[in-house]
Amino acid sequence: MTKKTQSVRRVQAREAEFKCPLCGGPMTVREASSLVCENRHTFDFAKQGYLNFAPHAQAGGYTKPLFEARRRIIAESGLYAPLHDKLAEAVAAYGPGAGGPAMIADVGCGEGSHLAMILRRRGDPDAGAIGVDLARDAVQMAAAAYEGPIWLVGDLANLPFRDGTFGVLLNLLSPANYREFGRVLAPGGLLLKAVPRAGYLRELREALFGGRERERYANDATVARFERQMRLLDVVRVRHARTLGREALRDLARMTPLAWSADPARAEAFAARETAEVTVDVDLLIGRNGPPGRP
Ligand SMILES: [Zn+2]
Known part of the structure; x- marks a missing residue:
């Protein structure tokens, strides 16, 4: 077939x-x-094998080599494995409840590796899963690499699903549209959003910008926005470091928009290292679709 x-x-x-x-x-x-x-x-x-709801979408700057680098980092280097563990644990602990929809969607899925890695950790691989992104090249790569989920090119602000379709939404290191997320989530459905903290890819940013970069990773405003739309259950910090080899360092420098605004010589120097430690430091916002605030 x-x-x-x-x-x-x-x-x-x-x-x-x-x-x-x-x-x-x-x-x-x-x-x-x-x-x-x-x-x-x-x-x-x-x-x-993917479905295209946005045939005229443009994904400025994001190219196939970038998505291939991203896939190798997420699916092969193990850099994000502790985050995937934590996400799978949160899905198991908080939802979806009995009787509600079991469908899980990754909104802003990129080339699909985060969703695929989380599904591998779940006990119920047959539960329906959907990955959505506006970048056609990324979704095409997801459909080629991972067979279980439905992959589609679509607009996060206008998802092609009925109200209350999903039991779980994932929104990982990617922009949110809370109004639309609240619409397609079932009442009481779970939203898991990962946002970077100050230490996220610290070594890469130091190498690229040498400490001249403005501090951009305070999450208070993000948490407040989340709480205006969802019932915030918990904020879990996931922080760990991995030593990456040269190939992975090259991929890391290639996959992130950070490198676009950096001095190319600095990016090359980072990618030429034999090994380097790299830190992942994120807040995982865990919320339910219901009255805003805290329980
Ligand atoms: Zn129509």
């Missing part, structure tokens, strides 16, 4: 959960090639 056929079948099994992003109407799979609404707005399956 081709990737496209597999994807068509997965979407067909869940077509009642989709809604047209243009008119809001119900959608059905047609001729094993498109998802079509009652007003004939049509979104095609790509041959690589």
